[in-house]
Amino acid sequence: MTGDSNMNFNVLNRTCKLVVLLCLLHITVTFFFYVRSSATPLGFRSPQSHRNVLRYGQDRAEAGSPGTDAQEAGKKQGEAAEESRDQEEKQDQKLEKCPETSPLLVGPLRVEFNIHVSLDQIKKDNPNIQYGGRYKPKDCEVLQKVAIIIPFRNRDEHLKFWLYYLHPILQRQQLDYGVYIINQDGDETFNRAKLLNVGYMEALKEYDYNCFVFSDVDLIPMDDRNTYRCFEQPRHLSVSMDKFSYRLPYNQYFGGVSSLSKDQFLKINGFPNNYWGWGGEDDDIFNRLSFKGMSISRPNGEVGKCRMIRHNRDKQNDPNPQRFDRIAHTRDTMDKDGINTLSYRVLKTEKLDLYTKITVDVGKP
Numbered sequence: 245m246t247g248d249s250n251m252n253f254n255v256l257n258r259t260c261k262l263v264v265l266l267c268l269l270h271i272t273v274t275f276f277f278y279v280r281s282s283a284t285p286l287g288f289r290s291p292q293s294h295r296n297v298l299r300y301g302q303d304r305a306e307a308g309s310p311g312t313d314a315q316e317a318g319k320k321q322g323e324a325a326e327e328s329r330d331q332e333e334k335q336d337q338k339l340e341k342c343p344e345t346s347p348l349l350v351g352p353l354r355v356e357f358n359i360h361v362s363l364d365q366i367k368k369d370n371p372n373i374q375y376g377g378r379y380k381p382k383d384c385e386v387l388q389k390v391a392i393i394i395p396f397r398n399r400d401e402h403l404k405f406w407l408y409y410l411h412p413i414l415q416r417q418q419l420d421y422g423v424y425i426i427n428q429d430g431d432e433t434f435n436r437a438k439l440l441n442v443g444y445m446e447a448l449k450e451y452d453y454n455c456f457v458f459s460d461v462d463l464i465p466m467d468d469r470n471t472y473r474c475f476e477q478p479r480h481l482s483v484s485m486d487k488f489s490y491r492l493p494y495n496q497y498f499g500g501v502s503s504l505s506k507d508q509f510l511k512i513n514g515f516p517n518n519y520w521g522w523g524g525e526d527d528d529i530f531n532r533l534s535f536k537g538m539s540i541s542r543p544n545g546e547v548g549k550c551r552m553i554r555h556n557r558d559k560q561n562d563p564n565p566q567r568f569d570r571i572a573h574t575r576d577t578m579d580k581d582g583i584n585t586l587s588y589r590v591l592k593t594e595k596l597d598l599y600t601k602i603t604v605d606v607g608k609p
């Protein structure tokens with residue numbers, strides 16, 4: 245009896261041990277496969293693969309497409325990711341150059357200043373403008389990168405109208421552009437041309453611009469065929485202003501709105517820095533261009549029509565009495581005064597929704 249029960253006990257003991265061992269083995273094998281599956285590339289996705297999986301894999305996998313087993317889903321995911329990469333590559337290659345003349349242009353525009361405009365409304369009307377006043381067409385490759393430089397002081401009302409009219413026009417012109425408001429700090433005499441030089445320098449710190457449009461804040465084109473870009477020769481854009489009864493005041497007039505490529509700008513050593521107060525700096529620029537053998541290109545009088553917002557003369561911007569003398573000496577001064585001698589201090593840079601505002605100390609006369 246004792247011998248039998250001893251034997252039974254031994255059998256039971258061994259069976260229990262075997263069961264425990266089997267359990268341990270089962271747990272180990274399960275754990276091994278668990279760790280291995282979470283260490284697959286899907287477990288540690290790179291941002292790139294994550295992007296593809298999110299777009300093409302995850303939503304499908306989460307939806308649990310019926311009848312698709314894990315292997316098939318994985319295969320499909322891989323194929324979809326590859327397909328997406330191909331599509332992206334093709335799209336990059338496919339992007340055609342923007343046409344010389346944008347097909348979005350509408351021609352003559354109605355421009356009036358007796359309406360209410362607000363920055364909020366402008367923002368809503370132009371949802372594609374990026375922070376800092378930047379825009380780039382999505383469906384074609386641009387021909388030029390254009391920085392629009394506006395010399396500024398205390399003209400917020402005018403700026404609102406400028407943004408209201410110009411942002412839609414510039415987008416229709418299919419430009420890759422940025423708007424830079426160069427705000428002269430303090431209340432010393434205004435220096436338009438020096439602010440334009442500052443705009444050139446500061447815009448280039450931000451993006452590889454190859455064309456610069458220099459515009460007064462109070463001038464609005466009346467036709468979107470007047471493209472704010474650069475041409476073979478320096479361009480004068482504000483050729484028929486309402487202020488001058490839609491005519492050029494004189495043949496050499498280069499004021500208001502003009503555009504110069506980076507090369508054209510550098511060829512004339514930028515603009516003069518020593519024209520304080522109103523007038524003469526645009527004539528100096530004209531002289532610089534002609535001394536370097538360039539001519540002025542212009543749109544025709546119909547396309548070049550523009551309106552100026554009426555205003556009183558700004559404080560600290562009286563006509564500069566030295567301007568006649570300065571203009572007479574451009575040939576001698578242009579290499580000694582320009583972008584090569586520019587000095588200023590940036591006090592503040594504000595990236596706003598519709599433009600970038602750079603406040604600068606440009607010194608005094």
Ligand code: BGC
Nearest residue numbers: 493499522523524525526527
């Ligand atoms: C001034 C220019 C100005 C033009 C038109 C000229 O006498 O020198 O700076 O743009 O008049 O007002």
